[in-house]
Every structure is written in structure tokens, then in C-alpha cells.
Amino acid sequence: MSANLPCPFPHQHLTGIYGLMPHEIAFLLDEAEQWIALNRTTTKHDSRLAGLTLINAFFENSTRTLLSFEIAGKRLGADVVNMQVSQSSVKKGETLIDTAVTLNAMRADMIVVRHQSSGAVQLLADKVDCPVLNAGDGRHEHPTQALLDALTIRRRKGYIAGLTVAICGDILHSRVARSNILALTALGAEVRVVAPPTLMPTAIERMGAKPFHDFDAGLDGADVVMMLRLQNERMEGAYLPSPREFHALYGLTPERLERAAPDALVMHPGPMNRGVEIVSSVADHPTRSAITEQVEMGVAVRMACLDVLTRRRRGVEGWA
Amino acid sequence: MIKPLAIRNARIIDPIAKSDVSGDILIIDRKIAAVGSFDAPADAETLDAKGAYLAPGLVDLGCFAIDMAAFAAGGVTRVALMPDQSPALDHAALVQRAAAAGKPDLWVHPIAAATKGLSGNDLAEIGLMKAAGACSVATGRHWIADSGVMYRLLAYAAALDLVVIAHAEDGGLTSGAVATEGEMATRFGLPAAPAIAEAMAVARDIALAERTGAAIHFRQLSTAAAFDLVRAAKARGVRVTCGISPAYFLLSDIAIGGFRTFARLSPPLRDNDDVAAAVAAIRDGTVDVICSSHDPLGPEAKRLPYADAEAGMSGAETLLTLSLALVRDGVLALPDLVALLSTAPAKLLGLPGGTIEPGAEADLVLFDPDAFWKIDSDRMAGAAGNTPFDGLPVQGKVLTTIKGGVIVK
Numbered sequence: 001m002s003a004n005l006p007c008p009f010p011h012q013h014l015t016g017i018y019g020l021m022p023h024e025i026a027f028l029l030d031e032a033e034q035w036i037a038l039n040r041t042t043t044k045h046d047s048r049l050a051g052l053t054l055i056n057a058f059f060e061n062s063t064r065t066l067l068s069f070e071i072a073g074k075r076l077g078a079d080v081v082n083m084q085v086s087q088s089s090v091k092k093g094e095t096l097i098d099t100a101v102t103l104n105a106m107r108a109d110m111i112v113v114r115h116q117s118s119g120a121v122q123l124l125a126d127k128v129d130c131p132v133l134n135a136g137d138g139r140h141e142h143p144t145q146a147l148l149d150a151l152t153i154r155r156r157k158g159y160i161a162g163l164t165v166a167i168c169g170d171i172l173h174s175r176v177a178r179s180n181i182l183a184l185t186a187l188g189a190e191v192r193v194v195a196p197p198t199l200m201p202t203a204i205e206r207m208g209a210k211p212f213h214d215f216d217a218g219l220d221g222a223d224v225v226m227m228l229r230l231q232n233e234r235m236e237g238a239y240l241p242s243p244r245e246f247h248a249l250y251g252l253t254p255e256r257l258e259r260a261a262p263d264a265l266v267m268h269p270g271p272m273n274r275g276v277e278i279v280s281s282v283a284d285h286p287t288r289s290a291i292t293e294q295v296e297m298g299v300a301v302r303m304a305c306l307d308v309l310t311r312r313r314r315g316v317e318g319w320a
Numbered sequence: 321m322i323k324p325l326a327i328r329n330a331r332i333i334d335p336i337a338k339s340d341v342s343g344d345i346l347i348i349d350r351k352i353a354a355v356g357s358f359d360a361p362a363d364a365e366t367l368d369a370k371g372a373y374l375a376p377g378l379v380d381l382g383c384f385a386i387d388m389a390a391f392a393a394g395g396v397t398r399v400a401l402m403p404d405q406s407p408a409l410d411h412a413a414l415v416q417r418a419a420a421a422g423k424p425d426l427w428v429h430p431i432a433a434a435t436k437g438l439s440g441n442d443l444a445e446i447g448l449m450k451a452a453g454a455c456s457v458a459t460g461r462h463w464i465a466d467s468g469v470m471y472r473l474l475a476y477a478a479a480l481d482l483v484v485i486a487h488a489e490d491g492g493l494t495s496g497a498v499a500t501e502g503e504m505a506t507r508f509g510l511p512a513a514p515a516i517a518e519a520m521a522v523a524r525d526i527a528l529a530e531r532t533g534a535a536i537h538f539r540q541l542s543t544a545a546a547f548d549l550v551r552a553a554k555a556r557g558v559r560v561t562c563g564i565s566p567a568y569f570l571l572s573d574i575a576i577g578g579f580r581t582f583a584r585l586s587p588p589l590r591d592n593d594d595v596a597a598a599v600a601a602i603r604d605g606t607v608d609v610i611c612s613s614h615d616p617l618g619p620e621a622k623r624l625p626y627a628d629a630e631a632g633m634s635g636a637e638t639l640l641t642l643s644l645a646l647v648r649d650g651v652l653a654l655p656d657l658v659a660l661l662s663t664a665p666a667k668l669l670g671l672p673g674g675t676i677e678p679g680a681e682a683d684l685v686l687f688d689p690d691a692f693w694k695i696d697s698d699r700m701a702g703a704a705g706n707t708p709f710d711g712l713p714v715q716g717k718v719l720t721t722i723k724g725g726v727i728v729k
Contacts, residue, residue, distance in 0.1 A: 204506055
């Protein structure tokens, strides 16, 4: 790339989809495409991050996302270190900023952070010299999930602009919903959010999504149905009468799916509460469900993000 | 013996006479001896005000810490100290000790805890604490959830002629919340409560105060619905008053953008409509007191993810400066603003102060309403610089603070 052209992704960190231009989102999706191909070979290796240290600082339990980032980093040749909360000093009272200073002193080249508090990743990013990537902070954002979802949709449908995407379930507690609303509306989709009133954030329409409390109405003609996990661990108090009632009103069944477009894509960021927000016959549907494909796209998207965010550090031409 | 002090060439703001005239003030033996023109004693020291404004020292109703440097820098000469101390001010001996904390540079007037340990369950010995020097009684940072306890507290306090200072947030609605429901909380994924939580608490407590005949003061109100309730209650003669601090009439919840923990307050910052309602309530007299809610919090409490940070701001140093915006915007005349900052809180709590007449304690603040400066959290005089106004260019600066005839700043 010529040094005279503007940098296609001028951000130091990826703390959220908020603040990204549509062409920057599309750029990351385009970059991810090449890694899908590599991941489908038996080699699965590129050494562009050789010598760089990637620290996965996970302050909140995670298996899938941590594994996805670890695989992404290793496939690019980085030295990957996983720091999980049970091993960290956080349990001894160390503050997040102390942790940030420590990681900085260890000369990390890239830090991937997951934290249970909204805004924690931004706080950490403000204190370190290297790029920081948000792997989910509280209810705030989960940008790589939104990117992998967008990539999955784009590959399945061929385009995103003009599609109707229904995001259904526990919107209130979902960082996935927030990042997806921002990403998909930026790329031209119409986004609906479907949830009972107790799990619907106020003013969600100000983020560009159209709210529905009636599941059937929200599904009507949707091209993509994205189900979310009921986050019981974030709920104290009377949010729902019971999982049984939630399933009856908001669970995705084959009958319900008939409301959506005939070729509607079914998605779920996982892990799923089978029999609650989605039934297995829908989740495992061989043609309609894109859930395992989302996992595959996750690795590619994370490889793309790690590659792009470290380009300046690696002195790639045009990224100074 | 303190030397007499003559302050010459001042613009004297008298909130009671509602006057704003040039003149001099003579202080002898900690008290104002003469106002206007006089012959100063031969041994008097002279302070040339050079045309700066002279007003009664601020009486700050409801601070959370005795922060001498911050109060001196802000022109505050008396503070009503909230009972949320460690330990809580729920015993006469603790009240007595707190009252002695600042003298002579600052007079601290402790507010007694309404319930033991501020737990909201059992009434504290508020009669004994009154005898020990408590100026009023407060529920602390939280409301009292049990309506029966609140009812009995109001009735009991009324018999002792103590004002009950209440925190107005329905705890059932605000449990776990760190922001006001709305676009900002939604975008940032912050646990939020509806703004109506404030009016819910205000409505209940007004009803109980009306029933018991008690005087109730809501230390910080911030929503249109709550101001409407207070306005209506006042109109029918309920003994209700309310306060506000500058953050609520100058900032909306947009200030929490970027997860700025300095803007994490209790109650949380509201939307623009509520900010406009706050200004209207100040304009029409619904708001009785402007206070700082001074709560200096260090990095251990603020350098955390937004939801994990403690609520509170350092406000004493900027109280007068920020409030002067109300005068520049034509909401209030300067003497009326001074009344809200000084005379009204003193009167509400039955404290000396807030006047500028011969015989009154010489608690004064000299300020330049036009001086430009920039609020810098790193350069605050007080214990901590946790202000949501960090970096804001402002107009109006305290030049000198005089407590009992002695210059403390």
C-alpha cells in the first residue's frame, strides 16, 4: 500500500464498534476473508506476528472466546499468554490499572481483554502503550463478535445492506446486541430487537434498532434471526417469571421460524441454553443454522484484528 | 486578640437586603462591627478589595468530608457534615467530636444519622445527638426503605424540631444502577434506573412529612418530576425544602461519555429535560439551597471501571464559581444566588451565618465574578480532584475566605 493513501484503519485499539466508520468495518471483514481460506488448509500458519507477545487478559470466565483468540494468535505466530482471573492478582485486590501497568511493563505487544464491567477495556487501553482489543466488557461491547456475525451474514447472503436482522432475547444484558446493532446498521441492515420489556434497554431505538416486544411481529419476514443467551447470572430480581414462560413467549422453534423469511439464517453467539431461547432442532438445522460457521468466522476475524492492530507496531508500510 | 480588619473598596452583596453596593466592612473581635463607611481603629489592618465582591461565607449543606483546604479555597466558612462517616455519626460522642473538627478556621455542624449505623432500621439517639450539637438528622447516602421507620423518624424529629434530610431515590428501583435509564446508559451498557426513582421517594416522604408535620429537606434533587412534587407540596404548606448541586443544573448524562468516573454521582446525572427543569426550579424558588455535596474520592475509588467506581464529586472549591453561571444566564440576581449558597442553608439548619450586618460573625468571601480560570483536577487544593468539570474554562474565582475575622485563604 502506498504511504500516501490514508490508513484504512487508523485506530490504535479496538474497544468497540462505536466510532468505526462503515468502510473500516468492511475493511476488517475483507481482511478476515483471507484467513478463512488459510484456516481451511492443513498448514494453518502464518508467521507475521512472530516475536510479538499477545496477552489474553480475561477477568471474566470464558472458554470459547479465549480459545478463539488463542488459536488466532498462535496461527499468526505470536507468543500467546493467557491470564485468567483465577490466576491473576486481581483476586488479591490489585486494581485494573495496576494490572494494566504491569502488563505494559512486561512489554506486551497486544492485549486482549475481557472484563465483567462496562468500560473496563477503555480504562485499561488508556494506560498501556500497545493495542488493546475488547473481547467483551460488561454489557457494553463485544466488537469481534459483531464482526464475525457480520462476516457470517455477508458470506451466507452475499451482502448486508438492506437485510432485516432480528436480534432476540436478553437485549438488556447483551454486549453482543449492542455491538451488532452498531455494526449491522452501519453496514446498511435494518435491525430489530425483540425482548420482553424487562430485558429491553430504554432508548434502544436511539442506537438505530427498532424494538419489538412481540416475538412473532419481530420475526416477520426477517432475513436473519440472531438469538441471544438468557444471561441468568446478570439477573437479580424479577426480570422474568420463569425460563418456561420465556421459552413460550420468546423461544425460537421451527414453528416460530416460519414467521421469518423462507431462507432466514439462524444465528446464536453461544453458549446456548437449549430449550430456553432456542430449541435444538433449529440450532442444529443443517441449512438454516449458521451457528458453527460463526465460530469458524470468529477465528478468522480475530486473526484479522490482531494483524491489523499490530501493523503500526510491526512497521508495515503505510501504517506508521 | 485578633487585630481589627478593615476591608475597603468592596462590592458588598447582601442577600437579605438583596443589595449590591460599594462600601467597606470593619471587623472587630471576629464580628462585623460596621458596614458602609466608618473610621477604622488605629491598629486595624486594611485589606483593599479593589472592587471585588464581598459576600457572606458559604454555608455548605451536606458535605461528606472535612476538607479544610477545599472549603477555604471555595469560600465555605461553615459546613453541615453528613453522617456518612466512618463510623457513622450515630452517637452523641461522635457528633461532639465532629463538631470540634474544624475550628477555628471552619465550623463543622454535624448532621446526625437517622438510624443506627445508617442501616435504615432502628432510630438512632437523635435527641441526644441534638443535645451534642447535631444541626439536623439525615438518612445518609440512601433512602430509608421501610416506610414505617421513615414515618416514625419524621414524627420523632418533628417533636425535636429537627429537619430531616432525606436521600431521594427509591432503592428498589435503583438497586445496582449506576446511571439514569436513557440513551447514554443503553449505549454504554451501564446498569440503569428510571429517573422516576427520585420522584417515587420524594412522593412518599412528602406524604409522610405532611402527615407528621415534620420539616423535610431533600439534599439533592435532579428531576422534573421531583421538583414538581416539591413545588406542589410547598404550595399547600408542607414543610418541604430541597437542594441541588451545580452538576445537576450544568451537566446532563452526556458527561458520563467515555466512562468518565468523575461524572459518576448519586443521584446519577439526568437527561437534558431534567437539567432544564432544574434550572426552572432554581428560577422559580422551588430550590432552596445550592450545595456542593463535597465528597473527595481518591484514585482508589475512581480509577476503576465506571460501574465499579464510587459515586461522588469534589465540589467545594468550584461551588461558587459554577453557581455564578446562573447569574450570567439571568436565572438569578447575584444577591439571590448568595442567599441560596449561604443564607438559606444557614436558616434551614438554624445556624448563624448568611448575613452581612453589624454583630454577625465575620464569615466572608471575597470573589472576582469575572476572573477566568480553568478547572484542573490535578491542581485542586482539596483532598482530591474528582470533579466532572475537569478541564472546563470558568469565570469567577474566590480570592479570599475570611472565617471569624481571620483570613483563611
